[in-house]
Amino acid sequence: MIKIKHIHHVAILTDNYEQSKKFYTEILGFEIIAETYRAERNSYKLDLAINGLYQIELFSFPDYRERGSYPESKGLRHLAFAVDDVEASTAFLKSKNVDVQDVRIDELTGKKFVFFIDPNGQPLELYEE
Known part of the structure; x- marks a missing residue:
């Protein structure tokens, strides 16, 4: 191994x-x-x-080539970053005109998370620790 x-x-x-x-x-x-x-x-x-x-x-x-489909194409689905405060981070991203989805709750952990995309359409996530 x-x-x-x-x-x-x-x-x-x-x-x-x-x-x-x-x-x-x-x-x-x-x-x-x-x-x-x-x-x-x-x-x-x-x-x-x-x-x-x-x-x-x-x-x-x-x-470069565009992704085959979005967001469920084969390969990297998204990249997640840990943050202390999802709500504050979301507000900051919105203040910078970043398109951010609504904050959700992870049904398994009870933690907050949110998805957004980078300028290339790469799906990113912020996950509250």
Whole structure:
């Protein structure tokens, strides 16, 4: 059996690099670890940290493809981030004109959660701890 230690990173592909960079850094508050332009691919790679613990790799590629269906396409369904206060986080996202669904309650844990999307249509979730 492989002994996996933890999740190393999550990769997200964007068709609007500057818009996505602003969303993940200025709205969600991720820290930039490194930004690389790869001329041979006409592609950016932005490494982002969440409180120094996890990493998001944000890629831009000129030949991206849209998701096959939404939201139930095969593969990554959504990416969830833990927060202390879902209601306050939701209000902040709305103040930044982010389309946020209504807050729900997890029927198994009784915890609040909410879904929203990034500028690329990637489904994201905030989950209250």
